[in-house]
Amino acid sequence: MDMQASGSGSRNRNEDGDGVPHEITLSDEVRQYLGAQSGDFRVCTSCGGPILLPISVKHPKSTDIRIPVGNRTLYISRYQAPFLDLIDRDMIPRYLLHGHEY
Numbered sequence: 001m002d003m004q005a006s007g008s009g010s011r012n013r014n015e016d017g018d019g020v021p022h023e024i025t026l027s028d029e030v031r032q033y034l035g036a037q038s039g040d041f042r043v044c045t046s047c048g049g050p051i052l053l054p055i056s057v058k059h060p061k062s063t064d065i066r067i068p069v070g071n072r073t074l075y076i077s078r079y080q081a082p083f084l085d086l087i088d089r090d091m092i093p094r095y096l097l098h099g100h101e102y
Helices: 028-036
Strands: 011-015 021-026 041-046 049-054 065-069 072-076
Touching: 021 065, 028 065, 028 072
Parallel strands: 041 072
Antiparallel strands: 011 021, 041 049, 065 072
């Protein structure tokens, strides 16, 4: 399932499991981070909650929601999407924030 950016490009429409659309916002920090990377990323489930990982670490699934972010694609697990309103810096593992490009 694809999602299209709406308005200023910081909010994206998603449909909950019950069919009710809601918005998922990407923080400016996440947008800048994704734009500086050389590949696509995926929001998936971890033991600590949703996490943002390069697709080289966690491959996208055919059921993921795809959000274009500049020249990159952000994949969101269909299991996480209904619970997400904001994708922010807290979802990026610390080791990825310290100069590593994936």
